[in-house]
Amino acid sequence: MSTVTTATRFDPITLEVLRNRMEIIADEMQAAMIRSAFSTIIKEGGDCGVAIFDADGGLIAHANALPANLGILNSSVARILRDFPADTMDEGDAYCFNDPYEGGTHIPDVAIVVPIIHEGRTVALSAVIAHQQDFGGMTLGSLPPDSTEIFQEGLILPPTRLIHRGEWNREILNIILKNIRLPDKTMGDFRAELAAGDVGRRRFLETVRDYGLETVQSYLAELNDRAETQARARISEIPDGVYSFEDFLDSDGIDLDIRRKIACTVTVAGSEMTFDFEGTDPQLRGAANSAISGAISCCYYVAHCLYGEGVPNNAGCYRPLTVKVPKGTILNPEHPAALNSRTMTVLRAVDTAFGSLMRVIPERLRASSGGMEGVTFAGRRPDGGAYVYLELFAAGMGARPTKDGVDYVECDTTNMLNTPVEALELNYPVRVHRLELRTDGGGAGKYRGGTGLVKEFEVLDDTTEISHRGDRFATQPWGLYGGEPGASWETIVTTAEGQVTRIPSRKRFMLKKGDRMECSTAGGGGYGDPLERDPEAVARDVHDRKVSREAARSSYGVVLDDDGAVDADATAATRQDLARIRGAADWVFDRGAALGRQA
Structure with missing residues (x-):
């Protein structure tokens, strides 16, 4: 130096x-x-x-x-x-x-x-x-x-x-x-x-x-x-120690009912920080592996979140960082393992790295975000050519220590843009019937997790191949300090004949003309006790259809009258009842519930 x-x-x-x-x-x-x-x-x-x-x-x-x-x-x-x-x-x-x-x-x-x-x-x-x-x-x-x-x-x-x-x-x-x-x-x-x-x-x-x-x-x-x-100065602000966390992928794309673990231990020693992914599951049969470059980009991103915007993004800011990833694991597989679905895996690695540091610097981090999903529509054109359209879905951002999460936004290591409906329909044989924010998508909390959206497509071509790559369909983005988890992702296909099928996170399948696919993206986890949220903020969320009346009462303890205004007396009584039932909140909301069907 x-x-x-x-x-x-x-x-x-x-x-x-x-x-x-x-x-x-x-x-x-x-x-x-x-x-x-x-x-x-x-x-x-x-x-x-x-x-x-x-x-x-x-x-x-x-x-x-x-x-x-x-x-x-x-x-x-x-x-x-x-x-x-x-x-x-x-x-x-x-x-x-x-x-x-x-x-x-x-x-x-x-x-x-x-x-x-x-x-x-x-x-x-x-x-x-x-x-x-x-x-x-x-x-x-x-x-x-x-x-x-x-x-x-x-x-x-x-x-x-x-x-x-x-x-x-x-x-x-x-x-x-x-x-x-x-x-x-x-x-x-x-x-x-x-x-x-x-x-x-x-x-x-x-x-x-x-x-x-x-x-x-x-x-x-x-x-x-x-x-x-500058980077070393920011790391030095974090108390020395060894901090660990783990989270789960839905599946590997082959064995669809087996959750796969990603573990991260962050060691802070003075002005240096080590990310160690020891304990991550062995590499997978399917395409949910990630090359080691993904783990490195994850750790660099987390470090930049800790540094703040004043630290230049150059080689110097990475010198205090060490990244360790055992060979033969999900994040560092042996050749020739498949790994095209690596983006969702990297996002889960981000969650584990953030989760490791939550106990020690909660004021600088946020609850789990909903992640992203990539769904490819592809087929052949009458002239013999092909078309490929990749829909990049976003979810809700995790709630922050002093603010709600942002609704439907690419965050963490993804920062891509929405494809306008007009551009999609102009260039590809797909029609969009519905595009709206998802009600009750964001996890409840003193600060609400950002909500996702619901987007419904109709296929106009005779046959269309779908490559569906996502995660958090079988788990939920976790909340913090009493905040509830965000909603899971959900994809439902309704054929032209009316047959309904629920699609898992990773699957390849065909759609024909007239079939519809409805994709509901996840929400971010909440931050803090939902019973401490301003009732007027809950009322605004209900008015904006981000929160249902039922969830306003069951999650936030807020009762609204017929005009949508807060009933102060009924709200006070409902919150008192819910507080007795819930008891004290742990730092991560109910791990069993947040990991849902993983158990």
Whole structure:
């Protein structure tokens, strides 16, 4: 770390200007990626991430976009540099990579890295990762929840020079395009990644032109050191100790009735913090495993929540962190285990990491959020082509120590956008009949968990394949300090003939024309005793249909008259009765109830 004496050599204004300039470069790259992309999942959903690295693979700045990519591009860039060292790169080169077992995430996430050359030497790297709508494998969309090995999930790319001195590597490109179902979309998205990478390249070189390479590099090194100092200061505020928690996945996609455990122990020692996932269940037969990069991104995200927004997102802020993940477990499987459903697994890892720290710093964290779900609609078009649409559902955010959770929002490591109904119906044979907030979705508490939504689709094509990947269908997002758990996820299919089927969290199935699928997303857990919630806030929730009259009485003890106003006397009596029945609240709401059908 830099000493105080060394730090005085740096002009504070220039330091802050360069810090913000790097972050703005990354944000501009992200905007260029989204505005240039062809696929709905990127241009509408924002499922992509960008970053700038130094020539050694050290993170300079990461866009404020998708926290799931924190640490992901780090490992992808490091792996590319092993095969293609910076001093061998040329002007006009671009490198691609997606191998989950070598530093990637899952096969659809393809990273592209562009070298930044100054006076004939690579001085930095511009990196982009984006979810491709299809990248081969056994299903349209490359996300089979029932896969049992990675070879069923799509085309695996080791570090590859995709472009050399401005010329496409046609042999490699042809192999890619021959193994995917949407080559036009993929080429458009590849070009969008290259455009975003070029934005980073040009803006970084402009900075070098304005300040000089030596100044830029020395100031960026100082920003790393200062980020480390700030991060260590925030960790030091947490009492030393060893803190543990565990949570459960619904299933692995094959054995649908067996819950799978993820365990995390956080050790705080002075200014350092270790995340250890010892005790996590062995790797799974199905696709709910996650490459180790997922556990790393989870821990980086949790650390950033603890640091606060004042700490730069660069390599320095990660130096105080250690992540340990036993080999052969859900979060670090042995090749060739399947792992395309890794997002929901990473979200459960976030819950365990947060849960580990809840006892010691409850004022800085929140109850469990509802997570997310990815449902792919895919089929063949009359001209022989294919279509793939991935619906990225959000849930409710967990309640906070002083505020309600946010309703229906991507949170934790996901930060993607809603696809507008108009964009969905314009481009795909799907009609949306209903889209509304879910009543009684959020867990009751002094501060209510955010609620999810209900969205109903009708299939207009003759046959549509659904790849349904979710979690929290058999468990519930836990509440804290008397707060109740949020509602579980629920998907119900009603065929054109009226047959009703409840869908588990991970399943692949077919729908035909006229079939409907209703998806109800989970709510976040509540925080604090529901009987302490302001009755007027409960009345507003009932008016907004976020809470039913029945739940207002049974969970909050609030009685409303026919006009929706609070009946003060009846509320006082009801709350007194409920308080006698419930007794004292534990720090996590009734673990047996929160884990529900896991028991």
